[in-house]
Amino acid sequence: MSTRIGFLKGHGTENDFVIVPDPDNVIDLPPAAVAALCDRRAGIGGDGLLHVVRSAAHPEAEEMAAEAEWFMDYRNGDGSVAEMCGNGVRVFARYLQCAGYTGEGDLAVATRGGVKTVHIAKDGDITVGMGKARLPEGEVTVSVGERSWTALNVNMGNPHAVAFVDDLAHAGNLHSPPPFSPAGTYPDGVNVEFVVDRGPRHVALRVHERGAGETRSCGTGACAVAVAAARRDGADPAVTGTPATYTVDVPGGTLVITERPDGEIEMTGPAVIVATGEIDVEWLESAAR
Numbered sequence: 671m672s673t674r675i676g677f678l679k680g681h682g683t684e685n686d687f688v689i690v691p692d693p694d695n696v697i698d699l700p701p702a703a704v705a706a707l708c709d710r711r712a713g714i715g716g717d718g719l720l721h722v723v724r725s726a727a728h729p730e731a732e733e734m735a736a737e738a739e740w741f742m743d744y745r746n747g748d749g750s751v752a753e754m755c756g757n758g759v760r761v762f763a764r765y766l767q768c769a770g771y772t773g774e775g776d777l778a779v780a781t782r783g784g785v786k787t788v789h790i791a792k793d794g795d796i797t798v799g800m801g802k803a804r805l806p807e808g809e810v811t812v813s814v815g816e817r818s819w820t821a822l823n824v825n826m827g828n829p830h831a832v833a834f835v836d837d838l839a840h841a842g843n844l845h846s847p848p849p850f851s852p853a854g855t856y857p858d859g860v861n862v863e864f865v866v867d868r869g870p871r872h873v874a875l876r877v878h879e880r881g882a883g884e885t886r887s888c889g890t891g892a893c894a895v896a897v898a899a900a901r902r903d904g905a906d907p908a909v910t911g912t913p914a915t916y917t918v919d920v921p922g923g924t925l926v927i928t929e930r931p932d933g934e935i936e937m938t939g940p941a942v943i944v945a946t947g948e949i950d951v952e953w954l955e956s957a958a959r
């Protein structure tokens with residue numbers, strides 16, 4: 671009988687994750703193992719992986735341990751590391767609730783993008799304090815086929831480029847990352863959101879995620895889009911003194927984003943655990959070779 675590692679599968683607006691609980695940080699998860707687990711045909715399948723570790727047990731999080739007991743060690747589906755995942759942190763909290771580590775109410779979660787406060791509501795939705803957006807300067811142009819658009823840089827802990835388009839179909843098949851000019855603008859990669867208007871303070875997006883390809887949702891991306899839309903609409907809360915709330919439709923559901931005059935952003939949406947199972951360690955070791 672080979673050794674087994676417990677896992678769960680979950681999603682937030684269909685941005686889906688393999689969840690690997692590992693409180694003491696004893697499971698070795700090199701990039702190739704993460705990519706094998708996230709493989710949709712030969713593995714479990716997921717846009718990313720949530721490695722659930724006690725902050726005190728992880729060298730990247732031990733400094734946050736006094737504030738947040740748990741660290742979301744987030745990996746993209748290709749095995750790369752990312753600073754933050756907005757849908758992932760809600761699913762991470764849902765796992766902690768299902769496992770009995772936390773109940774309804776507030777919870778602090780350590781991430782590479784800092785400590786985030788998560789609120790698990792009675793009605794089932796989960797709200798995350800996403801912190802403030804940064805808007806790095808510089809004009810960039812993103813192209814798909816013969817069309818091109820100016821994109822706004824928005825950093826939500828991780829990098830995003832937001833382009834407003836007339837039709838989401840103009841984003842094409844998004845099988846590969848769309849090119850930017852100037853070339854080499856994002857040496858570490860970028861998440862790209864294509865956005866259309868659906869109504870007052872209501873937009874819809876498609877996204878190409880760094881390290882995952884086109885996904886059904888991106889939480890940090892939805893926040894970046896709400897920030898970009900508020901600037902475009904003359905509704906920047908720092909200028910108007912009034913919070914701006916945007917409904918952001920993603921292919922896998924809907925997220926609600928509010929930015930306050932102090933710049934703090936909150937995102938609310940669902941988080942669901944759909945399955946539990948066991949990973950065969952022998953398979954994982956050979957798949958990761």
Ligand SMILES: N[C@@H](CCC[C@H](N)C(=O)O)C(=O)O
Pocket residue numbers: 685718746751752753754755756757758828829861879880881882887888889890891
């Ligand atoms: N899906 C996530 C973002 C995950 C990280 C991203 N692909 C990156 O590399 O920055 C979200 O919900 O925010």
